[in-house]
Amino acid sequence: MFVGEKLCIARGRPTGFDYLRVVLSVLVVWIHTARVVYGDDLFFWQTEFRPFLKSVLPMFFVLSGFLVAGSLERSRTLVSFLGNRFIRIYPALAVEVFLSAFLLGAVFTSLDLSLYFADPEFLRYLVNVTGHIHFSLPGVFVNNPDAGTVNIQLWTVPYELECYIVIALLFLFGVVKHRILSVVAAVGCPIFYGIVRYWRHGQDWANFPTTMSGNLLIxxxxxxxxxxxxxDRIRWDPYLFAVAAASVLCAYWYTSFGDFLALPGLAYVTVFLGICSPPKLPMLKGADYSYGIFLYGYPIQQALYAMGPLGQTWFLNGLLACALSAVFAAFSWHFVEKPALRLKPVVIAVEDRWIRLRAAILGDAEVEEAIAPGGVVRVD
Structure with a gap:
């Protein structure tokens, strides 16, 4: 059976992707317990669990690439594609940034509130909503082991934005019609990145002591x-899954540049698991809590540590943080993310206007007449 056939059987997005996103989000929280409690997670990455720890973020990005490619294929123009990406990502990120700055920071700062809100560092933190990331707020968590860090997880945001830039460029070059362009990009990017690393770091070009580099996430x-x-060409096969999983383990365990070698196998493992279709739990039907867990996990972990001994044990910190971040994720989904998704008709209306405007400027009467609100005519 091919991947495409498996997708057709699932009749929509397979539930495996929903479970996978939640599991990966929760794993991010648990991975961060060492950094929060001990101030150093390096020992985590030097254990035999390294392949599993290092796989979490790349799997997130593979999963995102697979699902976003489907969104790209269904989009008529970049207006709807980028518009839908914006309303899915930006509102939740903006709310998390403002809650961290105005609520969490105000509670945990060691400064007087007048000094806290007047500090330039406070204003710099608000710039996180643009993708220009700052990790600290004035006087917040300064006595924690990971001193001064509010939300380390935001480091991936610029790379997520770069992913959308890359896929938008591929769209303009016609990647949907000429899919070989995606192969050229996927092969060329790690080669180019490897050359750049070798030029900058010499003999240490392949050393990745902790999480995978952001460029390799792309x-x-x-x-x-x-x-x-x-x-339609790639098979969904348990034997291939076993081979891919073994290649990932061997790449991380037995080579110094496993971050490069593991990617193809990791991509197959991710999609294989994603297009499985286990029954969906009632609480997850019509909801996606993974993004909220991802956004709120680290600030909650830092706050738990700052509040006293209960949050200063790695196991209890992880357990409590998962529970609380799930609560905030539910808030984020039901009051921010889901309402934002209701703006999709607005995005489609803007796209229709853009297509008509373009048709009028270029004198393409056939396109102008064919377009109706919610139409399916594609203009590349």
């Missing part, structure tokens, strides 16, 4: 796109 995103576009 490569994982591209591999997700490749698998989606070639879903």
């Amino acid at each position: 490569c994982g995103f591209l591999l997700g796109i490749v698998i989606y576009l070639y879903r």
Whole structure:
């Protein structure tokens, strides 16, 4: 059976992707317990669990690339594609940033509130909503082991934005019609990145002591796109899954540059698991709490540590943080993310106006007449 056939059987997005996103989000919280409680997670990455820890974020990006490629294929123009990406990502990020700055920071700062809100560092933190990331707020968590860090997880945001830039460029070059372009990009990017690292770091070019480099996360995103576009050629096979999983383990355990070698196998493992269709739990039907857990997990962990001994044990910190971040994730989904998704008709209306305007300017009467609100005519 091919990946595309498996997708058709699922009749929509397979539930495996929903479970996978939640599991990966929760794993991010648990991985961060060492950093929060001990101020150093390096020992985590030097254990035999390294392949599993290092796989979490790349799997997130592969998953995103696969699903976003489907959204790209269904989009008529970049207006709807980027518009839908914006309303899915930005509102929740903006709310998290403002809650961290105005509520969490105000509670945990060691400064007087007048000094806190007047500090330039406070204003710099608000710039996180643009993707220009700052990790600290004035006087907040300064006595924690990971001193001064409010939300380390935001480091991936610029790379997520770069992924959308990359896929938008591929769209303009016609990647949906000429899918070989996705292969060229997915192969060329890690080669180019490896050359740049060698030029900058010499003999240490392949040393990645902790999490995978952000640039390689983009490569994982591209591999997700490749698998989606070639879903009619790539088989969904348990034996291939076993081989891919073994290649990931061997790459991380037995080579110093496993971050490069593991990516193809990791991409297949991610999509294989994602297009499985286990029954969906009632509490997850019509909801996606993964983004909220991802956004709120680290600030909650830092707050738990600052509040006293209960949050200063790694196990209890992780357990409590998962529970509380799930609560905030539910808030984020029901009051921010889901309402924002109701703006999709607005995005489609703006796109229709853009297509008509373009048709009028270019004198393309046939396109102008064919377009109706919610129409399906594609203009590349």
